[in-house]
Amino acid sequence: MNTTKTYKKKRFWAGILLAQFLLFYTFSKVQIVVSFFENLFEFQKKIHQLLFAWIPFSFGDVLYILLGILLIYLIIKLFKKKTRSNVLFKILIILNTAYFTYQIFWGMLYFQTPIISKLPKTEVTLEIRKTLALEYLKKSKATRKLVKEDKNGVFVIKDLNTIQQEILNQQKTLPTFINQKESTTTNSFKPSLFGKTMSFTGILGYYNPFTAEAQFNAELPASYLLFTLSHESSHQLGFAREQEANFIGYLIGIHSKNPGLRYSTEYFTLKSLLNSIVNEDENFVKTALENYSAEMKRDRLNEKKFVTEHQGFLNEFFGFTNNLFLKSNQQEGSITYSYFIELLVRYKRINQ
Template identity: 30%
Template sequence: MSKSLKTKLIIILLTPITILINNVLKRYPQAVEKFYSNSIDRIIRQILSTITGPFLFSVAEILVITLSIILLFMIIITVMATVKGGIIKKLINLLAYTSALYVLFMICWGFNYDRIGFDKIAGLHVQKSSERQLEELCSALIYKANSLRTQVGENSKGVMYIKGGYKAAFKAAPLGYKELSKTYSDLGGKYGKPKPIMLSKYMSYSGITGIYIPYTGEANVNVNNTDLMLPCTVLHEMAHQRGFAPEDEANYIAYLACMRHPYKYFQYSGTMLALEYSMDALYDKDAAAYKKLVNLYSPAVERDLKYENEFWNKYNGKVQDTCNQVNNTYLKSNGQTDGVESYGRMVDLLLAQYRKNPQDFK
C-alpha cells in the first residue's frame, strides 16, 4: 500500500470517528462549552477571522465556489470511471476529499451544536407559555417598534432607509456586540468585519440572507436585502461567528445585540425581527388576537413590512424550495430536530426574557 493511499484511507476513517465523537459530546454540553466552544474553537475562530478580516471581499465566497467546482469535477470523473475503469481509486479520492471537508468543518465550528444552550448562559427559564403571554409580548413589541420607527430615516417612498447602505451597517455592527459582551463575555473577542456576498442577487433566489463559513471565520451577508432586515441579519451571522450554531439562538442573540446597539436603526431592525417571529407564532395560536394586534401597527411600520414582503416575493420559486429542503436536512443532521422550524423557538427565548425582565420591552 502506497503512502498516499494510506493517508487517504486515514482521512476517510476520520469521518466515522468524528461522527462518533460528536454523538458522545452531545451528552456532555458543559464539557463542550468549557473545553471547545470557549477555548479551542474560540481561538480557531478568532485566528481565522483575523486572517481573512482585512480582505475587502468574502474569501469564503471564493473558497466555497472553488471547493464546489472541485467536488463537481471529482463526482464527474468518478462516474466516468465506472465505464473507463479505475473506479476504486477515484471513489477513494472523492471520499477523502469530502471527509476532509467534513472533519475540518467540525473542528473549526461544528461541535458548537453540542454546547449548552444560550438560555442557560443568559439565565432564562424557557417553559410553555400561555397565549395571553404571547399576546402581551407581541403588544409590547408593536409599541416598541412604532416608537423606534419615528427615530429612523426613510426614503422618498416612506420606507425605512439606512444612510450609507450596507457599508455603514457593516461598519457599525460590532458596536452591538461590544455592549452585549459586557453582560455575556462569551460574545466578546476580536473578529474580522462582516463581508458582503458578491453574488447576493442570485443568492436571494435561494431565500438565504447570510451564511457563516467556518473555514474562513467570516460572517457573510447577502446585501440584496431590505434595510429593515439588514442590520439584524448582520448580527445574526456574527452570532454564528462567535460560536453559537442553532438558528433560534443566533436570532435571539442578534436581537439582543440590536437592542444594545447605540444606533436606532439597529434597535428597530432587531425589534422587527422579534415582532415578525412573535406575530407569526400568535397567528398560529390565535388568529383573532393576531388580527386585532395588526391594527396597532403604525402606518410607517406597515409600509416597511409591505415593502419587505414585496421585495422577497420577487425571489420565490423552486430554487428557494429546494434550498429550504437542503437547509432543513442540514439542521436536522446537526441535532435541530425541528429543522427549519427551529427558527420559531426564538419566541420561547423572547417570552422567557419577557417574564424575567418585562421592562426590557418598554
C-alpha cells in the same frame, strides 16, 4: 497490484470517515470535550479574522467556489472507467478533510450548554405572547419614525459600515450570565458573492466556519438586513444554534442607540411573536397588522414584494434542506420561532 492498493486506500479512508462520525458523536455527549472545542473556537476565530477580515471580498465564498469546481471536475471523471477508482479515493480524502475541519472549527458548538438553561423557567402562554406583541408593535411604530426612508417612503440604510461597528460595540454589552464569549473589534462582515442566487433561496446570511466571515445578502430590504447582520454576528461570537443566534442578535440590537438597528430588531421580534400566535388567534394577528403604522406597512409591502419576486424552486429546495440541517444539529428547524420566543419570554421575566 495497483487496483488492490487503490481498493485498500479507499477502504481505509471510508473507514476513517466512519470513525470520525462515531468519534464526534461521542464527543458531543461529553461536556468537558465540548467545552474544549468552545475554548478552541475562541482561539481560532481570532486567527481566522486576522487572516481573512482585511480581504475586501468574501474569501470563504472563493474557497466554496474552488471546492465546487474541484468536485464537479471529479464527478465528471467518475464517468470515465479508467479514472473512476482513483477519483473515488480523492473524493473520500476531500470528504474526510472537510468534515474534520468543519467539526473542529464549528460543528461541536451545536452541543454547548443551551442558553435556555441559564434563564428562569416560565410558562409561555398565548396571553404573554400577545402582550409582548403589543409591546413590540408600539416600540416598532415609535422607532420607525426615527429612521431614514427612500423616495418611496421605505426604510433604507445610508451607512452600513457604521451599523456593523455598532453591532460589534453592542457585543460588549451582552449580559454576562448569558454570554461569556469574547467580543471582537474586527469587522469581518462580507456581502456574499452569491447574493443574487441567495435572493431566490430564502437564505438571508450565513457564517463561514473556515474563515470566520459573516456573509450577508446585500440585496435584502433594510428591514431584513440589519437584524441579519446581528444574527450572523452572534455566530461569529460562537453561538451555533440558529434560534440562539436570533436571541443574541435580539440582545445586540434591542438596546442599540442606532435607530435603524433597533427598529430592525424590534420589527423582527414583533413578526416572530405574531408568527407564533397566528395559528392560535388569527384575528389578533390581523388586527395587529392593521395597526401597523403607515411607515411599517410600506416596509411590509416592500418585504412581500422582495419575497414574491424571488420565489421559485430554489427557495423551496433550500428551505427544505436547511430545515433538515437544523434538525440534524438538535435544533427545531426553520419553520418555527418557538425556541426564540421561549428565550425571549424567559429573559423578559428577569426584567419585569
